[in-house]
Amino acid sequence: MKTAVNMSRNPVSTRTTTPKTTEPITTTEALNAVIERFRSASFLAVDTEFMREKTYYPQLCLIQISDGDEAVCIDPLAQGLELGKLWDLMRNEDIVKVFHAAHQDLEIFMNLMGDLPRPVYDTQIAAMVMGQGDQVGYDKLVKAVLDHDIDKTSRFTDWSKRPLSDRQIVYALDDVIFLAQLYPIIIDRLDKQGRVAWLADEFDRLASPDTYRTTPEDAWKRIKIRHMKPPAMLRLMHLAAWRESEAQTRNLPRNRIVRDETLIDLAGSNPETRSAFSKIRNFPGGTDGKLIDPVLKVLAKTATESLADVPARDNGKRPKRPPVAIMELLRVLLKHVTDDHGIAPRLIASADDLEALALDDNAPIRALDGWRRDIFGTPALKLKNGKTAIAIENKKIKLIDL
Numbered sequence: 001m002k003t004a005v006n007m008s009r010n011p012v013s014t015r016t017t018t019p020k021t022t023e024p025i026t027t028t029e030a031l032n033a034v035i036e037r038f039r040s041a042s043f044l045a046v047d048t049e050f051m052r053e054k055t056y057y058p059q060l061c062l063i064q065i066s067d068g069d070e071a072v073c074i075d076p077l078a079q080g081l082e083l084g085k086l087w088d089l090m091r092n093e094d095i096v097k098v099f100h101a102a103h104q105d106l107e108i109f110m111n112l113m114g115d116l117p118r119p120v121y122d123t124q125i126a127a128m129v130m131g132q133g134d135q136v137g138y139d140k141l142v143k144a145v146l147d148h149d150i151d152k153t154s155r156f157t158d159w160s161k162r163p164l165s166d167r168q169i170v171y172a173l174d175d176v177i178f179l180a181q182l183y184p185i186i187i188d189r190l191d192k193q194g195r196v197a198w199l200a201d202e203f204d205r206l207a208s209p210d211t212y213r214t215t216p217e218d219a220w221k222r223i224k225i226r227h228m229k230p231p232a233m234l235r236l237m238h239l240a241a242w243r244e245s246e247a248q249t250r251n252l253p254r255n256r257i258v259r260d261e262t263l264i265d266l267a268g269s270n271p272e273t274r275s276a277f278s279k280i281r282n283f284p285g286g287t288d289g290k291l292i293d294p295v296l297k298v299l300a301k302t303a304t305e306s307l308a309d310v311p312a313r314d315n316g317k318r319p320k321r322p323p324v325a326i327m328e329l330l331r332v333l334l335k336h337v338t339d340d341h342g343i344a345p346r347l348i349a350s351a352d353d354l355e356a357l358a359l360d361d362n363a364p365i366r367a368l369d370g371w372r373r374d375i376f377g378t379p380a381l382k383l384k385n386g387k388t389a390i391a392i393e394n395k396k397i398k399l400i401d402l
Contacts, residue, residue: 026078061159131342219244236267322358
């Protein structure tokens, strides 16, 4: 049985016809043979297909890998398939693992391997310093760099069903075939532009296991909330921790346990009896719900705890707001700098970073460190402190030293 698609070694050539469809690798013997061939590669393009709609943890359904010569699909659902040597390959630090939009893929590997592939390169992040904008899609990047249109008709498909169709296999292989062609071109461009080092801290964040761990105690940080009084905030923190533990234990999506808005309602209203749950929006099962007793226990325990655990930003004090005029000037400067350098604004500073900078010249933000300080932080401080002015010349923004 054939298990791979042969590819040209030339990284800038693009496949313009559909490859002959191949069967996914389903046996340990076939997988180990491919792994042996991949051991000599300098990089591997990697992608996964998974399902997550009904579970807390993503269900891995397919793994695609290419070294630029060969592309394979591995079926992790195949009975008896042992993936131990594949995990060893992912840990091989002599081989760069190339992903596009790596976060969810790496989360899967973290769950299954217990650690992360290394080293890792994310072409979506790299594209942010190539003038491709923030979070550019794989198909758009392939079109921009390789001038090839990818068929995405199989994007929304059930990857857990077997057998997989020929169209699904072709779609899956395309995700690494063109990724293997993108990578050498991207690193060459960034090297010539002197921007390779600009990505270091972004890739360091990807390579940190803490990026993919959600402890119940930190689960409240995922919930979008407006300002809450400290007692309600403390209740929300404990309710979110309880829900996270339930979701992890039962392997169900968080909102299948209790929705965010319901947690917020519970934290605000603090029901003390079963009948009081009739006033809680969308509580599972209403006053007969099986979760009422666990929730009442969480709320009762919270009532005995100190408000000292409530984060400072939710301690009942209204946060200081920066002057609107300074914020507007910093936004204009950020847009000017990022357009001029072809960089996604998020890579320089977030909205919170701009607020911090507007309030404090020594704010602990990335925009005041390294290359970011050189191209944005220093000009921003000069603008804020009246040492630089913004002017318009020939319909373009220009900075003038005062």
